[in-house]
Amino acid sequence: MSTTPEENKRLVRRIREEVEDQGDLDAIDEIFAENVVTHTPMGELHGPEAIRELYESESKGFANSTETIHSVIAEGDTVAMRLTESGVHDSEFMGIEPTGRQFEVQTMAFFRIADGKIAEWWMQPDTFGFMQQLGVTAADLEAAVPANDD
Structure with a gap:
């Protein structure tokens, strides 16, 4: 099933x-x-x-965050998006205790579409x-995320 860029x-x-x-996590499927x-x-x-779990974690750590999409470009089976997310770190996220600080982060995302669904997603x-912006240091991250000793 081939889809158009639009x-x-x-x-x-x-x-x-x-x-x-809308918080519709069922739409993920x-x-x-x-x-x-x-x-x-x-x-x-x-x-x-795993995507559902990511959204559940983010919605808990950043209850009032918003995203602004600045541009969406599509060619063939690829879609590129540039966006800004902003909000307040008001709950624990990835083992990092809430800082109460505001943030505004720029993101680039790329998607590969196959058979009418997203097959790959690159978040940058x-x-x-x-x-x-959150005031998190390398030491904070090391304490929050256990080392992988593989």
Whole structure:
């Protein structure tokens, strides 16, 4: 099933409109392929359930965050998006206690669409700038995230 670039852009926008704005986590199964791979600065996530857990964690750590989409470009099976997320770190997130600080982070995201669903998602937020705004240090991160001694 081939989709047009416009259909692909609409599919990607559903993440913000339905999952983030409306809190409809069931839409994740309609938007993402069963074997979706999400590439993040913290590692890879596999499957829609991992994406659901990511959104549940973010909604708890940043209850009033908002996203502004600045541009969405599609070509073939690829969609690129530039956005800004802002809010307040008001609950524990990834083992980091709430700082109460405001943040505004720029993010680039790329999506590969296959058979009418998102098959791959690359997230590239300004993680360093985000942590700086929260006042989180390398030592804070080491204490919050256990080392992988593999």
